[in-house]
Amino acid sequence: MSIYIKNAWYVAAWAKEVGRELLKRNIMGEPIVFYRKNDGTPVALTDRCAHKLLPLSMGKLVNDNLQCGYHGMEYDCSGACVRIPGQDRIPATAKVRSFPLVERYNAIWIWMGDPAMADPAKIHEIRRINEPGWTIIDGGYQLHGGDYLNIAENLQDPAHTTYVHLRTIGNPATSEVPVKVEQGADYLVTYRWSNDVPPPPIDKRNGNFQGLVDRCQYYYYFAPCVSRVDVVTMEAGQEHTEENMDKGLRLHGYKFLTPESETTTHFFWMQLRNFGIDDEKLQADQFAGLDQTFAEDNVIVTAVQREQAATGIRQQTWLSIDAGPSRVRKMLEDMAAAEQASTQ
Ligand code: FES
Ligand SMILES: [Fe+2]
Structure with a gap:
């Protein structure tokens, strides 16, 4: 198939x-x-x-x-x-x-x-693009040496951040926080809220928070090819509605996966955020940081793809952190099978 x-x-x-x-x-x-x-x-x-x-x-x-x-x-x-x-x-x-x-x-x-x-x-709607109060970094592109299923798994796998991205976005303090997974017909989201916590210095500065905050990272996957990481820092004690989240610091990291072949993937990315709108240094720093982060993922996924090809197996042991990655793969494989069955 x-x-x-x-x-x-x-x-x-x-x-x-x-x-x-x-x-x-x-x-x-x-x-x-x-x-x-x-x-x-x-x-x-x-x-x-x-x-x-x-x-x-x-x-x-x-x-x-x-x-x-x-x-x-x-x-x-x-x-x-x-x-x-x-x-x-x-x-x-x-x-x-x-x-x-x-x-x-x-x-x-x-x-x-x-x-x-x-x-x-049917084109996936990009949230907040070209809206006042939001700015964009786009034009990101890398050719990744893994198939899009391996990359989709990586994008639903917050647990790797601590180890793969130690020099960029990794944060050992969050590695033990449990994640939640929710699934709809054509999307999946993995997320974890940390509530009533002091804002990290950079968030405190950007968001001018006076007290405690609630923070969350949502890892959305919209089948078959759009990923959005949603990073929220908002004043503690409010309901976590979209509207309230937009009033805090919010960032949407989009990736668009386009298979080049059965083993390689065009990895396009853009980021939208509602803070530091005119901050050119932040803009340049974020582009460089994200480019480096995704290059780190590419090294991992390329090596995994190579070993899968050498052994003919995809994975040998399943861990509890595989809940999100396994679900996104199954959602995509089921969609591919259904499409192929309907066109035969
Ligand atoms: S015209 Fe294209 S190969 Fe001859
Ligand atoms: Fe990563």
């Missing part, structure tokens, strides 16, 4: 990556070439000429069409061949696949499955 869930929107690229230069990127094992038409509309075509299979990314744009770099066949943005040098007849096989795209939230989203199902309303 394939691990891919195709009928969903995935981040294919940051919007700023796609222009009049051809961008080549593999997604779910398929080579794809991206560009923009003269009017700015993004286009995605299979990166393989229908003649002798030369990657079309080795060709060039002729206005809105893509010309193969071998014998000059030209494709329009629907993937239809519209010109063959030296002949008028265009064979029925002279076409490549085009993929539905939507530009939203500074990203280009792609639909790899049935185009008839590609409803833009």
